[in-house]
Amino acid sequence: MIATLRKEWALLLGLLTLVVIEASELLTWLLDQSASLVLGGLSLLSLLVLALARRIASQADHLAEALGEPLGTLVLTASVIVIELALVSSTMLTGESNPTLARDSMFSVLMIVLTGVKGITLILASRFQKQGRDTPMQPEDLAAINQSGASAYINLITTMSVLVLVLPNFSQDSLDANYSLPINWLLALVSIGLYGIFLRLQVGSYRNLFLDTPEQLALSQGREANAEEHQPSGEVQESVRRHGVLMASGLLVLVLLAESMGSLIETGITDLGLPSSLGGLLVGLLVVAPEALNAFQAAGRGELQRSLNTLYGSSLSTLCLTVPAVLLIGEWTGTEVILGLEPLESVLLVLTLVLVRPMSGRVNELDGLMLLTVGVVWIALQLVG
Numbered sequence: 001m002i003a004t005l006r007k008e009w010a011l012l013l014g015l016l017t018l019v020v021i022e023a024s025e026l027l028t029w030l031l032d033q034s035a036s037l038v039l040g041g042l043s044l045l046s047l048l049v050l051a052l053a054r055r056i057a058s059q060a061d062h063l064a065e066a067l068g069e070p071l072g073t074l075v076l077t078a079s080v081i082v083i084e085l086a087l088v089s090s091t092m093l094t095g096e097s098n099p100t101l102a103r104d105s106m107f108s109v110l111m112i113v114l115t116g117v118k119g120i121t122l123i124l125a126s127r128f129q130k131q132g133r134d135t136p137m138q139p140e141d142l143a144a145i146n147q148s149g150a151s152a153y154i155n156l157i158t159t160m161s162v163l164v165l166v167l168p169n170f171s172q173d174s175l176d177a178n179y180s181l182p183i184n185w186l187l188a189l190v191s192i193g194l195y196g197i198f199l200r201l202q203v204g205s206y207r208n209l210f211l212d213t214p215e216q217l218a219l220s221q222g223r224e225a226n227a228e229e230h231q232p233s234g235e236v237q238e239s240v241r242r243h244g245v246l247m248a249s250g251l252l253v254l255v256l257l258a259e260s261m262g263s264l265i266e267t268g269i270t271d272l273g274l275p276s277s278l279g280g281l282l283v284g285l286l287v288v289a290p291e292a293l294n295a296f297q298a299a300g301r302g303e304l305q306r307s308l309n310t311l312y313g314s315s316l317s318t319l320c321l322t323v324p325a326v327l328l329i330g331e332w333t334g335t336e337v338i339l340g341l342e343p344l345e346s347v348l349l350v351l352t353l354v355l356v357r358p359m360s361g362r363v364n365e366l367d368g369l370m371l372l373t374v375g376v377v378w379i380a381l382q383l384v385g
Contacts, residue, residue, distance in 0.1 A: 006173035007247065010051035014253040018047060021260055023350050030285050031267050042264040045257060048050075051290035052254045059247035066240045074199070075244070077291070077313035085325050086255045099176075099336040102326035106346060107165060108284030109318045113311050114352050115375030117292045122336035122368030123308045124299040146305050149209035150358045153312035156198060160319040163187065165349060177340025181331070188324035195320035210309055251290070258286045279380050288314060304363070348378055 021027050030041045056119070063075050088105050125143040133141075173180040179187060202210055256339055265282050291314050295307040323339075330337035341349060 008055065009053050010048065011246070011250050011253060012050050014048055014250075014257060017045075018256055022289060025258065026265075027260055030342060031264070038267050039263055043179065045261050045264070046217060049254055049257055049286060050260070050289060051255070052250050054293055056247055056250040056254065056290040057293035057297060059243045059250065060290065061242060062243040063179060063247065066243070073201070074309075075247075078097075081314070081317045081321055082255065085322060086258075087113055087328060088322065099338040100320060102337060103165065103339050103341065105287075106318050106322055107282065107341060107349065108115055108281050109142070109287055110161065110315055110349065111352065111375060111378050112281075112284050112288050112354050113291070113315050114157075115371045115378065117288060117295060118308075118311050118356065119371035119375060121295050121304070121311065122363050122371070123365050124296060124370065125304040125307065125321065126363065127364045128300060128302040139362060142364050143302075143304050143356060144361055145308060145363060146211060146282060147358050147361040149206075149211075149305065150312070152198075152206075152209060152309055153308070153316065154302040154353070154357050156194070157312065157315050157319065159358075160191065161349060161353060162324055164191075164319055165334040165341045166346050168338075169346070171373055176336070179339075179340050184327050187218040189324050190326050198316070211305060217288055232276060254286075254290075258283070259384075261286065344381070348374065348381075 030038060060075065067075065080344055090100055099243070120141070129143045130137065131142060168174075168177045171177075171183070173177050173183060178184070291310050295310045298304075298306040298310070326337055350372070352374055355367075355374065
């Protein structure tokens, strides 16, 4: 018991922080202070959120081991999308009207995940492949991905990205960068339906396409245990329940802390005269932190496909689930929702989608560096915009 409490110090500290914030006027007092104090409070909360994200990633890793791929990473993906939906929904329902909030949130998550996080993931996986090598690598020695599964993810992400974030700018049935109400509802139904079908196939008949290459080889050679042997024992079931409860608790605390951080971010950016789009970037970093850490851990062990399942799953769920939610809330509250990106952002998105598309089943550090370059340029444009 004592050992468990020591491991979960971040969760306990997060709960204590939430109690202090809710039971006192600390947050209200802090929002009225100078920009330096606001940024100091924001920094402390950020460190706590990162510690929580690290524990969440660890719990998700245990679940992935117990449940197997790709179901294990889907648990984390489903949990993390709750963070984004909670942040966006809370802001739309209680904050000032911001018609581009959902668009900025989705675009930030996509750029962070597909450029920065994936870039670092590819570098980590490539370096894992090179450990202990003193000779030049051959093409077959490069980090391997399951190209069929990766292509399926990218095709869906590309389709939904264009339909949701690019095509509205060219729509003729609305004056704004959006669709008319009937097309919006069609888009929402298509998003949910497509995502549901994809998940059913991913954990069913197409499961092998989303496994790491060595696992797929083991399956093809008949070395995997039969279905009865894969049924979790009582001990494994208890482990799944324990890690699942701890991960869900950590995610709940992280969501509530992130809502407090949203106020600090908005105040700090306003006081310092920084671009408002920088707020979307910071919120996006909070949203993807657990998945990013989980992807880094898997890549560091050479499990590249598991990392990509996490990252691509996050991007796809962001597009397919956030859009119906914000369209519903926007219609319910009478809030205008603008989906179409600005021209500069559209170009960056298209470039990113081209670079993430796998040309072969092998990747190297240069692939990661190209993505990181796009991510750095995007962040720089946010700072000067």
